[in-house]
Amino acid sequence: MKIERAEVIVTSPDRNFVTLKLTTDDGLTGLGDATLNGRELSVASYLSDHVVPLLINRDAHRIEDTWQFLYRSAYWRRGPVTMAAIAAVDVALWDIKAKAAGMPLYQLLGGASRNGILAYGHASGATTEGLFDSIRSHQEQGYRAIRVQTGVPGLNAIYGVAANRTTEGNKGKRYDYEPAQRAALPAEEDWDTRSYLRHLPTVFEAVRGEFGPELPLLHDGHHRMTPIQAAKLGKALEPYDLFWLEDCTPAENQEALRLVRQHTTTPLAIGEIFNTVWDYQTLIREQLIDYVRSAVTHTGGITQLKKILEFAAQYQIKSGIHGPTDISPVGMAAALHLDLAIHNFGIQEYMKHGEKTNATFQQTFTFDDGYLHPGDQPGIGVELDLDEAGKYPYQTAYLPFNRLADGTVHDW
Numbered sequence: 001m002k003i004e005r006a007e008v009i010v011t012s013p014d015r016n017f018v019t020l021k022l023t024t025d026d027g028l029t030g031l032g033d034a035t036l037n038g039r040e041l042s043v044a045s046y047l048s049d050h051v052v053p054l055l056i057n058r059d060a061h062r063i064e065d066t067w068q069f070l071y072r073s074a075y076w077r078r079g080p081v082t083m084a085a086i087a088a089v090d091v092a093l094w095d096i097k098a099k100a101a102g103m104p105l106y107q108l109l110g111g112a113s114r115n116g117i118l119a120y121g122h123a124s125g126a127t128t129e130g131l132f133d134s135i136r137s138h139q140e141q142g143y144r145a146i147r148v149q150t151g152v153p154g155l156n157a158i159y160g161v162a163a164n165r166t167t168e169g170n171k172g173k174r175y176d177y178e179p180a181q182r183a184a185l186p187a188e189e190d191w192d193t194r195s196y197l198r199h200l201p202t203v204f205e206a207v208r209g210e211f212g213p214e215l216p217l218l219h220d221g222h223h224r225m226t227p228i229q230a231a232k233l234g235k236a237l238e239p240y241d242l243f244w245l246e247d248c249t250p251a252e253n254q255e256a257l258r259l260v261r262q263h264t265t266t267p268l269a270i271g272e273i274f275n276t277v278w279d280y281q282t283l284i285r286e287q288l289i290d291y292v293r294s295a296v297t298h299t300g301g302i303t304q305l306k307k308i309l310e311f312a313a314q315y316q317i318k319s320g321i322h323g324p325t326d327i328s329p330v331g332m333a334a335a336l337h338l339d340l341a342i343h344n345f346g347i348q349e350y351m352k353h354g355e356k357t358n359a360t361f362q363q364t365f366t367f368d369d370g371y372l373h374p375g376d377q378p379g380i381g382v383e384l385d386l387d388e389a390g391k392y393p394y395q396t397a398y399l400p401f402n403r404l405a406d407g408t409v410h411d412w
């Protein structure tokens with residue numbers, strides 16, 4: 001079974017997505033997600049200009065060999081653009097192999113280890129009242145675990161809070177909780193870590209008071225703290241029993257997490273911007289984290305993420321696969337097959353896509369009563385409607401960035 005055709009499809013139904021479609025000489029097709037939020041066209045070019053010519057006439061069954069070939073033959077290793085491109089090829093080949101086998105992909109990964117995949121949703125509010133409404137609305141939709149993001153007094157726009165959607169200029173331009181904005185330049189947000197550190201524990205105290213001790217609560221620090229600040233926050237949040245504190249500090253320097261870990265028992269999740277197992281080497285081996293946040297889409301696909309998660313499993317570290325709306329339904333479906341099959345599953349992030357996206361990417365995965373399931377169709381269970389995709393050309397969009405009160409650029 002040979003790869004006969006490889007097409008890179010860029011479409012922007014509700015936001016930009018990059019999809020690789022492979023077709024074999026048997027007429028089987030496979031899809032892979034290559035979406036890198038705010039840098040989509042670079043991955044599309046990496047694929048079209050440099051990878052597609054290498055795929056034609058390759059044996060579609062040789063997934064591991066193709067992965068190693070793309071990783072090693074490029075000479076220039078790692079990085080988000082390269083690894084997103086490799087991920088797209090990898091997932092498309094797994095989709096094809098599973099279709100050829102007549103099985104849903106999770107069967108090829110070892111079969112189901114559980115009945116359903118616990119998902120968490122994103123609740124947010126500029127104020128505590130707005131946050132409570134958002135948590136209730138997520139519970140009504142079925143969510144059994146909730147990420148809590150909130151406004152901070154004195155700061156205007158802030159990561160994870162859906163405030164801008166209601167302002168006139170931004171209406172309909174972005175998802176409720178999704179930061180990327182369709183605009184020629186990145187939006188500027190403001191930040192003050194000391195205000196945030198003072199305010200956040202009071203929010204979690206209020207949420208626990210209102211919703212009780214059982215509801216799993218998560219929070220994303222989005223890379224803004226120094227290690228000692230992160231340690232302080234972890235300690236301050238201990239009474240509120242978080243499921244995890246995510247990206248408490250930038251983790252290019254993995255050793256920084258030692259300091260955080262020494263000071264707090266709040267579980268730590270890291271890795272949505274990582275792209276290989278090497279980014280986790282110290283974090284996993286020294287048990288400095290509790291959850292691996294990588295997406296299938298940004299970590300070289302099923303082949304690589306499965307290896308990272310098996311490494312993590314030896315240290316009782318679990319999965320918490322990244323699943324914001326900038327992961328396409330193809331990338332989400334791939335994650336769900338892996339979630340269902342692995343033993344050390346933790347939780348899956350899940351935000352619903354918009355109507356146009358769902359019409360463009362037909363999906364078999366389901367969300368019922370707080371649990372996701374990839375469905376039982378052969379392959380990954382997602383098909384791309386090219387007519388729909390063709391209606392929505394790429395639109396320039398950027399993630400925002402942060403400045404401190406004195407104008408200094410800060411981590412976003």
Ligand code: EZ4
Binds near residue numbers: 399
């Ligand atoms: O900001 O995916 O945990 N989720 C996140 C996301 C990221 C976006 C960036 O593209 O941090 O909302």
Ligand code: CO
Binds near residue numbers: 220222246247272
């Ligand atoms: Co995050």
